[in-house]
Amino acid sequence: MEKSVGIVKTRQVTLAQPPADLRLENGRQFGPITIAYETYGHLNKEHTNAILILHALSGDSHAAGYHEGETKPGWWDAMVGPGKAFDTNIYHVICSNVLGGCQGSAGPSSIDPATNKPYGLNFPIITIADMVNCQKLLLDFLGIEKLYAIAGGSIGGMQVLQWAAAYPEMVRHAIPIAATLRHSAQQIAFDEVGRQAIMSDPEWNNGDYYGKKVPAKGLALARMIGHITYMSEFSMAEKFGRRLKSKEKYGFSFTQDFEVEGYLRYRGDSFVQRFDANSYLYITKAMDYFDLITDYKTDLFRGIKTRFLVLSFSSDWLYPPANSKEIVRALKRHGAEVSYCEIESNYGHDSFLVEFEEETFLIRNFLAAQKP
Amino acid sequence: MEKSVGIVKTRQVTLAQPPADLRLENGRQFGPITIAYETYGHLNKEHTNAILILHALSGDSHAAGYHEGETKPGWWDAMVGPGKAFDTNIYHVICSNVLGGCQGSAGPSSIDPATNKPYGLNFPIITIADMVNCQKLLLDFLGIEKLYAIAGGSIGGMQVLQWAAAYPEMVRHAIPIAATLRHSAQQIAFDEVGRQAIMSDPEWNNGDYYGKKVPAKGLALARMIGHITYMSEFSMAEKFGRRLKSKEKYGFSFTQDFEVEGYLRYRGDSFVQRFDANSYLYITKAMDYFDLITDYKTDLFRGIKTRFLVLSFSSDWLYPPANSKEIVRALKRHGAEVSYCEIESNYGHDSFLVEFEEETFLIRNFLAAQKP
Numbered sequence: 001m002e003k004s005v006g007i008v009k010t011r012q013v014t015l016a017q018p019p020a021d022l023r024l025e026n027g028r029q030f031g032p033i034t035i036a037y038e039t040y041g042h043l044n045k046e047h048t049n050a051i052l053i054l055h056a057l058s059g060d061s062h063a064a065g066y067h068e069g070e071t072k073p074g075w076w077d078a079m080v081g082p083g084k085a086f087d088t089n090i091y092h093v094i095c096s097n098v099l100g101g102c103q104g105s106a107g108p109s110s111i112d113p114a115t116n117k118p119y120g121l122n123f124p125i126i127t128i129a130d131m132v133n134c135q136k137l138l139l140d141f142l143g144i145e146k147l148y149a150i151a152g153g154s155i156g157g158m159q160v161l162q163w164a165a166a167y168p169e170m171v172r173h174a175i176p177i178a179a180t181l182r183h184s185a186q187q188i189a190f191d192e193v194g195r196q197a198i199m200s201d202p203e204w205n206n207g208d209y210y211g212k213k214v215p216a217k218g219l220a221l222a223r224m225i226g227h228i229t230y231m232s233e234f235s236m237a238e239k240f241g242r243r244l245k246s247k248e249k250y251g252f253s254f255t256q257d258f259e260v261e262g263y264l265r266y267r268g269d270s271f272v273q274r275f276d277a278n279s280y281l282y283i284t285k286a287m288d289y290f291d292l293i294t295d296y297k298t299d300l301f302r303g304i305k306t307r308f309l310v311l312s313f314s315s316d317w318l319y320p321p322a323n324s325k326e327i328v329r330a331l332k333r334h335g336a337e338v339s340y341c342e343i344e345s346n347y348g349h350d351s352f353l354v355e356f357e358e359e360t361f362l363i364r365n366f367l368a369a370q371k372p
Numbered sequence: 373m374e375k376s377v378g379i380v381k382t383r384q385v386t387l388a389q390p391p392a393d394l395r396l397e398n399g400r401q402f403g404p405i406t407i408a409y410e411t412y413g414h415l416n417k418e419h420t421n422a423i424l425i426l427h428a429l430s431g432d433s434h435a436a437g438y439h440e441g442e443t444k445p446g447w448w449d450a451m452v453g454p455g456k457a458f459d460t461n462i463y464h465v466i467c468s469n470v471l472g473g474c475q476g477s478a479g480p481s482s483i484d485p486a487t488n489k490p491y492g493l494n495f496p497i498i499t500i501a502d503m504v505n506c507q508k509l510l511l512d513f514l515g516i517e518k519l520y521a522i523a524g525g526s527i528g529g530m531q532v533l534q535w536a537a538a539y540p541e542m543v544r545h546a547i548p549i550a551a552t553l554r555h556s557a558q559q560i561a562f563d564e565v566g567r568q569a570i571m572s573d574p575e576w577n578n579g580d581y582y583g584k585k586v587p588a589k590g591l592a593l594a595r596m597i598g599h600i601t602y603m604s605e606f607s608m609a610e611k612f613g614r615r616l617k618s619k620e621k622y623g624f625s626f627t628q629d630f631e632v633e634g635y636l637r638y639r640g641d642s643f644v645q646r647f648d649a650n651s652y653l654y655i656t657k658a659m660d661y662f663d664l665i666t667d668y669k670t671d672l673f674r675g676i677k678t679r680f681l682v683l684s685f686s687s688d689w690l691y692p693p694a695n696s697k698e699i700v701r702a703l704k705r706h707g708a709e710v711s712y713c714e715i716e717s718n719y720g721h722d723s724f725l726v727e728f729e730e731e732t733f734l735i736r737n738f739l740a741a742q743k744p
Binding site: 026121124125182183184185186188189190192193195196197199200201202217218220221224225228231233236237239240241242250252253254256257258260261264265268281285288289291294317320 | 398497558560561562564565567569572573574589590593596597600605609611613626628630633640653657660663666692
């Protein structure tokens with residue numbers, strides 16, 4: 001636990017209590033909304049050292065440290081802690097589970113107070129902007145008016161961009177990693193196939209499966225598809241190649257012959273243990289709706305004072321460097337202060353959860369250029 | 373029907389009649405084997421002008437011309453016919469449905485003579501080599517001892533390579549298009565997810581669904597996944613972008629919002645009308661087992677006299693140009709005569725079914741350099 005934030009606890013707060021409920025992008029008023037979050041390091045007296053970390057599709061609010069009795073640290077523990085990239089000796093780091101999630105924040109598996117049953121498909125369709133607006137309510141609750149920085153990879157990076165677009169005056173530094181300004185046709189296509197996998201599973205039962213058998217096969221399939229897109233061709237070749245699960249030659253049956261098949265099956269099955277299929281539908285839909293270019297047009301990032309560090313990874317083919325360069329162009333159009341770095345890595349989209357040394361180097365220096 | 377081979381008929385022949393049944397790679401003796409095939413143009417007296425065309429995963433023996441009463445020509449009609457790349461005024465062109473297929477050749481949906489019921493999973497697991505050995509039996513039956521050329525894209529290209537490796541003395545010219553010497557981990561991964569989609573469908577019923585409901589959802593899903601890999605990111609962006617199916621803004625439901633979603637669903641559903649789910653399992657498994665490098669080691673292409681034209685497409689990320697360059701290297705190691713061309717195209721793996729002008733130009737000149 002050296003250089004760890006140590007034992008941490010997830011907290012929950014219920015926000016958007018009616019009549020102050022949240023107006024969602026779909027027009028619906030929604031509340032109350034429970035949000036799960038964790039914090040690390042101390043908020044300074046002036047409340048100027050807060051950093052908001054935003055998680056990816058399958059992540060949660062447990063970014064760093066250890067939950068009591070557990071040996072696995074948070075998902076970005078290598079990046080958040082004393083002396084680390086997001087240095088908890090200097091910064092007060094916050095991470096919350098997204099709206100629509102299934103790790104303590106309001107989502108389709110939460111209890112609908114109107115019926116005392118899980119929402120299921122009665123949960124409203126949400127967007128990245130709705131997620132960010134919930135995070136804004138959380139910051140209001142925590143008494144934080146301005147963030148020293150926001151950072152996140154993948155859909156976390158999309159939230160970073162939404163924050164900068166919607167609340168530029170609240171954000172001093174923004175670090176979108178392996179992200180995009182809008183979902184492309186191919187990105188939508190992969191998400192849609194994942195959703196179809198879930199919705200084709202008879203156990204899905206139109207989203208009403210809580211307390212019954214879950215759509216395990218559909219969700220596992222969706223995750224398997226996702227995993228292929230998170231890795232690079234190279235990293236798959238390096239990790240598995242054509243290695244067989246048994247030492248014999250091919251099995252000549254439809255059981256798994258290759259290690260890569262076993263790995264995908266394992267990742268799919270273990271995902272089912274920790275993630276809700278409906279949350280997968282809701283969050284991927286939010287990703288597909290994400291389109292800052294159409295939503296903001298030429299106003300996007302106009303007059304923004306936020307300093308940006310845009311990061312991409314050379315072998316990421318799901319959110320390729322071209323997507324990040326589009327972010328840089330959109331920022332530069334209005335003269336924003338932006339640094340861009342394409343990190344050489346073979347790990348594909350997953351690189352942001354692997355290339356800690358390079359990320360630490362870049363992020364630490366970027367954040368240290370100013371003072372909280 | 374200008375420059376068409378006109379009305380054509382699919383023929384069937386039953387080969388590998390016991391006791392002359394075929395020894396499969398899995399060790400099993402198998403027969404009888406019915407093979408569906410079509411021919412175009414005339415076989416010359418010397419039997420030296422035959423060209424074997426090999427179809428891709430979802431293709432069939434109907435490569436050119438029209439079936440009586442139909443308006444849609446064969447799948448490579450733009451390439452096969454009088455004056456076309458495979459000029460039926462000069463060559464005798466043959467195309468057969470692969471072993472394991474569902475378009476007239478023996479496959480899991482065929483009747484097992486031992487039980488008088490469809491094979492289902494009692495059909496043996498087959499390999500690319502088994503497919504090629506069946507084509508060899510077909511040529512024996514047709515009295516063709518040497519092929520002027522063999523050509524095919526994707527899994528058709530793998531069969532081209534298998535032909536050249538196993539029967540080099542029978543092949544004067546070989547044209548593997550968008551192919552590979554062996555399936556990579558990523559290629560296996562995509563296939564495995566497609567198979568899991570089918571096998572997760574309860575209607576699949578362990579392969580025993582003939583005469584009952586077919587695993588339509590699973591097969592459609594597999595096809596949707598496949599389609600994403602057949603297109604390029606660019607061609608998807610160009611064809612669909614983020615265009616919505618209706619003119620309104622997002623539907624805020626899990627019905628399809630985007631044109632790309634509707635397209636994938638359509639392609640998935642229409643595939644179910646014409647393809648057998650078990651054949652999808654068998655053929656993708658054969659692709660995954662394909663590995664000429666391990667099977668032949670340094671003997672691969674040693675002393676080969678066949679002339680090669682290796683074609684790839686710049687935007688093909690499923691069987692990228694790097695795979696084709698590996699073919700070229702393996703051939704060059706033993707001094708084979710090989711031309712390589714990477715065709716600039718935005719259509720991804722599907723390019724070989726789109727870029728007819730460029731393919732025609734290259735293939736016609738390649739074939740015309742010698743005389744049948």
